Amino acid sequence: MYAVDQRVSVSGYRSKMQDRLFVLLALVLQIGAGAEERELCFQNFKFGVATAAYQVEGAWNVSGKGESIWDRYTHERPDRIFDHQTGDVAADSYHLVEEDVRLLVDLGVQFYRFSISWPRILPSGFSNKINPDGVRYYNKLLDLLNQHNILPVVTMYHWDLPQTLQQLGGWTNPLIADHFVSYARVLFENFGPRVKTWLTFNEPLSFCQGGYGGIEAPGFGASGTDDYLCAHTVLRAHGMVFRMYDREFRKKQQGNVGITLDFSWPEPLTTSKNNQIAAEIFRQFSLGWFAHPIFSETGDYPPIMRKRIDYISKHQHFPRSRLPKFTPQEVEMIKGSADFLGFNHYTTYLVEKNYQPIPAQPSFDYDIGGIKTQKDDWPKSNSTWLKVVPWGFRKALNWVRKAYNNPPIIVTENGVSTRPGTQDLRRINYIEGYLKALHSAIYVDGCDVRGYTYWSLIDNFEWTRGFSERFGLYEVDYASPNKTRTKRLSAAYIAKVAKTRCLPQSWTT
Numbered sequence: 001m002y003a004v005d006q007r008v009s010v011s012g013y014r015s016k017m018q019d020r021l022f023v024l025l026a027l028v029l030q031i032g033a034g035a036e037e038r039e040l041c042f043q044n045f046k047f048g049v050a051t052a053a054y055q056v057e058g059a060w061n062v063s064g065k066g067e068s069i070w071d072r073y074t075h076e077r078p079d080r081i082f083d084h085q086t087g088d089v090a091a092d093s094y095h096l097v098e099e100d101v102r103l104l105v106d107l108g109v110q111f112y113r114f115s116i117s118w119p120r121i122l123p124s125g126f127s128n129k130i131n132p133d134g135v136r137y138y139n140k141l142l143d144l145l146n147q148h149n150i151l152p153v154v155t156m157y158h159w160d161l162p163q164t165l166q167q168l169g170g171w172t173n174p175l176i177a178d179h180f181v182s183y184a185r186v187l188f189e190n191f192g193p194r195v196k197t198w199l200t201f202n203e204p205l206s207f208c209q210g211g212y213g214g215i216e217a218p219g220f221g222a223s224g225t226d227d228y229l230c231a232h233t234v235l236r237a238h239g240m241v242f243r244m245y246d247r248e249f250r251k252k253q254q255g256n257v258g259i260t261l262d263f264s265w266p267e268p269l270t271t272s273k274n275n276q277i278a279a280e281i282f283r284q285f286s287l288g289w290f291a292h293p294i295f296s297e298t299g300d301y302p303p304i305m306r307k308r309i310d311y312i313s314k315h316q317h318f319p320r321s322r323l324p325k326f327t328p329q330e331v332e333m334i335k336g337s338a339d340f341l342g343f344n345h346y347t348t349y350l351v352e353k354n355y356q357p358i359p360a361q362p363s364f365d366y367d368i369g370g371i372k373t374q375k376d377d378w379p380k381s382n383s384t385w386l387k388v389v390p391w392g393f394r395k396a397l398n399w400v401r402k403a404y405n406n407p408p409i410i411v412t413e414n415g416v417s418t419r420p421g422t423q424d425l426r427r428i429n430y431i432e433g434y435l436k437a438l439h440s441a442i443y444v445d446g447c448d449v450r451g452y453t454y455w456s457l458i459d460n461f462e463w464t465r466g467f468s469e470r471f472g473l474y475e476v477d478y479a480s481p482n483k484t485r486t487k488r489l490s491a492a493y494i495a496k497v498a499k500t501r502c503l504p505q506s507w508t509t
């Protein structure tokens with residue numbers, strides 16, 4: 001969608017000279033306009049909103065859909081989910097798709113980011129049997145978007161692995177990468193003529209760490225081992241899909257393929273050298289784990305990850321490192337395998353060095369070498385992990401700019417949770433603060449960001465937090481039979497931003 005205007009591949013980034021000229025021009029324009037009354041506008045930029053299949057669709061066993069790991073987990077482990085809720089019905093977007101598109105039209109957004117449910121398209125996980133009703137559903141959504149000139153931004157995998165593949169070990173099994181490629185081929189064949197912006201994966205850091213190293217689905221809790229295996233398969237799968245698109249579809253379909261990575265900004269707790277180093281290691285273990293193999297010049301895992309995990313594994317008497325190794329061919333295949341970076345950002349942490357001795361049990365939290373906290377006086381949201389720290393967004397984007405030669409970025413998620421209710425001034429404040437930080441990152445610092453996505457269009461199933469944390473621009477009344485959507489104040493704010501591409505100078509409701 002973004003890169004299509006002027007095909008951008010990893011090798012086609014803006015040059016350093018162009019960057020400098022760009023920043024200089026932005027500064028001159030700003031001084032000319034006078035900082036105070038300057039209107040903050042975004043040029044050649046698109047605004048959108050996002051959802052994900054399991055979180056909104058419902059219809060978990062309807063019209064031929066297969067079971068996903070979240071269906072299984074919410075049914076078998078209700079104790080792990082707030083209030084024992086499930087995504088069985090969620091916001092029922094499967095049946096209310098016309099209404100959701102009406103909301104998008106009301107917002108005036110230029111794109112809609114949604115995900116496709118793998119088990120809805122391939123109920124058994126394998127591509128030998130395609131579910132026609134699944135294909136029909138997403139075609140209907142694409143038709144509706146097309147009628148209203150709203151571009152689709154499509155995530156192939158947003159955490160809902162077919163349960164059949166979990167039976168084989170899920171993402172810890174290297175063979176799942178081949179099945180993902182077959183699934184992706186079905187998507188390109190069926191939807192590729194109309195979808196020009198693809199994301200292979202959403203937040204592998206969250207689903208590998210939370211799902212294989214923690215207690216989100218499938219809930220294995222094998223931190224420091226299974227999470228690394230998961231990431232290894234995911235990185236290979238991503239690279240393989242990108243190369244397959246190059247070989248089989250790119251010429252005809254002229255789209256772009258990226259990946260969405262999440263990055264909370266790790267700020268050193270103090271200015272001490274040790275804490276600064278700890279924060280940098282934290283960055284490499286969180287974003288760098290996935291971004292270094294794809295976006296760096298050298299490829300492969302960040303050297304500091306390799307060094308630390310090899311060393312700690314040895315001291316824990318493992319015969320080999322817990323961090324798997326890519327072959328030289330795999331390093332080359334994965335390196336450069338993205339037309340753009342999808343970037344999810346919500347919050348900031350303070351990081352200090354962890355001085356504990358090496359524990360007997362492997363754990364990602366120890367490997368990362370730092371301890372994270374947040375400041376009590378940072379404004380809160382309705383999620384314990386999410387504090388409002390707009391300056392962290394600007395720092396995070398700049399770190400990416402410097403580390404990976406200023407790749408084209410689409411912010412694929414940013415948002416905040418509130419309690420139920422439609423008078424969500426806190427959400428407006430959050431969005432305004434983060435958009436100002438984004439504006440500075442682009443127009444003062446020269447970060448190449450092409451679009452912004454608010455998470456989320458509507459309230460939805462927030463994983464193990466159930467329906468207790470609401471991120472929507474529209475409130476969903478889960479108790480009503482037709483899951484009534486009601487506009488929040490923030491919807492009007494986003495509509496204004498999306499339509500004018502500028503931040504309202506004074507916002508009165």
Ligand code: NOJ
Nearest residue numbers: 052202203344413455462
């Ligand atoms: C990121 C995830 O992609 C999404 O599924 C989740 O709901 C939001 N963050 C909010 O936590």
